[in-house]
Amino acid sequence: MTAFSDLPIRDDLRGLTPYGAPQVHVPIQLNVNENTHGIPEDVARDVVESVAAAVLGMNRYPDREFTELRESLAGYLAADVAPERTGSTQTITAEQVWAANGSNEILQQILQAFGGPGRSVLGFPPTYSMHSIIAAGTGTRWIAGERGDDYALTPGIVTDWIERTEPDLVFLCAPNNPTGTPLGLDVIEAAYAASRGMVVVDEAYAEFMPDDAPRATTLLPGRERLIVSRTMSKAFAFAGARLGYLAADPAVADxxxxxxxxxxxxxxxxxxxVAALRHAPEMLAMVDDIRSQRDRMLRELPALGYSAHDSWANFVLFGGVRDPRAVFEALLGEGIIIRDIGIPNHLRVTAGTEAETSAFLDALAALGASQSEPVDRILG
Structure with a gap:
């Protein structure tokens, strides 16, 4: 059988591996940060009826400008910048919104427009693995910056890396995946001030942040090179629908x-x-439950001998794992899949329902202390 490396593939793609989250069908799937709560029945019914109506017009091309969807997304994002939250009269209009088939396509289009051969993008691993993969696919040089203690980024760190490398784009993840690390607005402001290129803030997990934490969308006025990327895959439980979007200056959409x-x-x-966005409050009602299960793992994992990193997302990165592969396989044998993301002595687990979270914690406890390193050895 011919390997793709035997074909005349681009030289800069040789030796690379594709995105590879395991697809294993087991009862409890906590490996790819999905919202494991089901879509409410009345919302599902509205979605089905809306799709059925659209089917009747499938002989025609869809609205190329997806006007109604952009208006719906702008209405949803307006809550980020509402006067009661920010004290300003800022708003987000449909002209500032763009959408695509998942936030991955959003990021790909950004790199197609602003990156490419001869240009570079600065990111800060460990971070979302698709950032560097999409960079490679668009011929954009990936620059791997470094994070501070406990995976934090500070204004000084990002400014130093930007001044030294002069990238055409900067990718920031808020909160960061796979670490869950929060990102302060001061870091974004510093990155924008230091950069002459585009600054992209990947806020895929924004809805899981504390309610009073300001979103990057509040920084958009006067910053025409700032892009805030979002997704409906996580909090909206819409991963299978593939809908990502961004907010930025209208010139970005152009x-x-x-x-x-x-x-x-x-x-x-x-x-x-559009149908799902009509039910935004109901769709997001499950977010509090997910956050409570995340916080529960942050409390209970240390009691089992592991170190849990603070998280503002819907997952927890935990360290102190003596043999991550062995723990991964042992949990898989119990019908539970989590994620080995390649950080030594660490694993990542999605916050699921209360029952799923309990099953994970019980199974991990049953593995015994032999699977964990002393916490003080990991942290100190």
């Missing part, structure tokens, strides 16, 4: 129109997303 494929968002995707 730039992305140059690289997007014609009619890139299907009529079915648009209809489903």
């Amino acid at each position: 730039a992305l129109r140059l690289v997007r494929l014609p009619y890139h968002l299907s009529a079915l995707t648009q209809a489903a997303a």
Whole structure:
């Protein structure tokens, strides 16, 4: 059988591996940060009815500008900058919003428009693995910056890396994946001030942040090179629908129109997303439960001998694992899959339902202390 490396593939892609989250069907799947809560029945019914209506017009191309969807997303994002939250009269308009098939396509279009051969993007590993993979796919040079203690970023760290490397784009993750690390607005402001290129803040897990934590969207006025990327895959439990979006200066959407494929968002995707956004409060009602299960793991994992890193996302990175692969396989044998993300002595687990979280913690406890290193050895 021919390997793809035997084909005349681009030289800069040789030796790379594709995104590889395991796809294993087991009863408890806590490995890819999905929202494991089901979609409420009345919301599902509205989505189905909306998609069915769109099917009747499938002989025509969809709205290329996905106008209704952009208006719905702008209405949803308006809560980020509402006067009662920010004290300002700032708003977000449909002209500032762009959408695509998942936030990965959003990031790809950004790099197609502002990156490419001869250009570079600065990121700060460990971070979302698709950042560097999409960079490679678009021929954009990936620069791996470094984080501080406990994976934190500070204004000084990002400013130093930007001044030394002069990237065309900067990718920041708020909160960061896979560490859950919060990112202060002061870090974003510092990155923007130091950079002459585009600054992209990946806020895929924004809804799991504390309610009073300001979002990066509040920094958009006067910053035409700032892009805030979001997704409906996580808090909205819409991973299978594939809908990502961004907020930025309207000129950014104009730039992305140059690289997007014609009619890139299907009529079915648009209809489903608009229907889900009509039920935003109901869809997000499960967020508090997810955060409570995340915080529960932050409390209980140390009691089992592991070190849990603070998280503002819907997952927890925990250290002190003597043999991550052995723990991963042992849990898999119990019908539970979590994620080995390649950080030595660490594993990552998604916050699921109360029952799923209990099953994970009970199974981990049953493995015994032989699977964990002393916490003070990991932290000190």
